[in-house]
Amino acid sequence: MPFATIDGQPLHYLDQGQGPVVVLGGSYLWDHAMWAPQIEVLSRRYRVIAPDLWGHGQSGQMPEGMSSLNDMARQMMELLDYLSIDCFHLVGLSVGGMWGTRLALAAPTRIQSLVLMDTYVGVEPEQTRQYYFSLFDKIEASGSIPEPLLxxxxxxxxxxxxxxxxxxxxxxxxxxxxxxxxxLRASIVPLGRIIFGRDDMRGRLHELNAQRTLVMCGDQDKPRPPSEALEMAELIGCLHVLVPDAGHISNLENPQFVTEALLKALRG
Incomplete structure (x- = not known):
């Protein structure tokens, strides 16, 4: 599988199929393989690009100086420029939706459709942020994710x-x-601190094209509950879909429902 050098580090990505381009941005702690059920179906009629986050899958370590999700949005844009891809559909789950929203706001003319899944672009609730940061401290100190933390x-x-x-x-x-x-120490922990220390983008959600945007969420998502998805959909003014019998990684817990919903969204 191919790599692109972005900010001095190798970014690994899947590039499969032919046709209009669909970019799949995945969750923290998962690599591009989390999209396997969707890639199998979508790549029959679309060209699917699915990057690995820094320190995930086969990507290199997080570049020096990276400090925000805006950096990640820019890096993903540079990947698409490297591939000479001008217009594309963007599907972002969890952190994929966080950087995906920033990319869509920065380059609205390049976005053919936007699907935001199990994500939230407001700030992390303070109590939750502090809890996650305490977990990062423990992982960083031990150099592993020990059994109790798993x-x-x-x-x-x-x-x-x-x-x-x-x-x-x-x-x-x-x-x-x-x-x-x-x-863990060079990429995954510092990337986690960026994700859960993010700034609030809700004030700009009205700038997204509501007719081309869909918000989806697992009906049993714990870290990104349906109430957050509904709030975002209302701010955007777009359609809102709950994925039945699914948690945060809704595309793997109910793959058929999600794949069918994505096909419908991509067709407009």
Whole structure:
């Protein structure tokens, strides 16, 4: 799979299929493979670009000097410029929606449609921010995500009723447990602090094209609850869809529903 050098570091991305371009921006702590069910279907009629975040998948470490989600939006724009892609559909889940919103505001003429999934562009509630930062401190100090922290972190991403012995749950847990110390300290922890220390973009949501924007959220998403998705949809003035029987990684917990909704959104 290909790489692009952005801010001096190798950014890894999937590039599959032909046709109009769909960019898939994924969640923190997941790589591009989280989109596998959607990539399989979308790439039959679209060219799908799915980048790995810094320190995730096969991407290099977070570039020096990176300090905000605006930097990430610019980096993703540079990836698309590198690929000579002018216009594209953008689907962003979690942090993918956070940088995706910033990219759409910075380059509105390049966005053919925007789908914001399980995301929120307001500030992190202070109590939650402090809690996440305390987890980052522990991970940074230990150089790993130890068992007690895995028991806290992994369930955050799924609906409460998921079987903890399921392949989806266990594979994610194993991936986090295997993260090397250098990657955690150089990229994943500092990137997490950027994500959960983000600024408030809600005041600009009215600038998005409501006719070309869709907000989606798992009906059992814990870190980004449906109330946040509804708030964003109302500020944008766009359609709002709840994904049934799904938590934060709604595209993997109810892949058929999400894929069908994306196909409909991409068709306009």
């Amino acid at each position: 028991d806290i972190v992994v369930p955050i991403f799924f609906r409460p009723g998921i079987d903890p012995q399921s392949a989806l749950y266990q594979q994610f847990r194993a991936t986090l447990a295997a993260l090397p110390t250098d990657r």
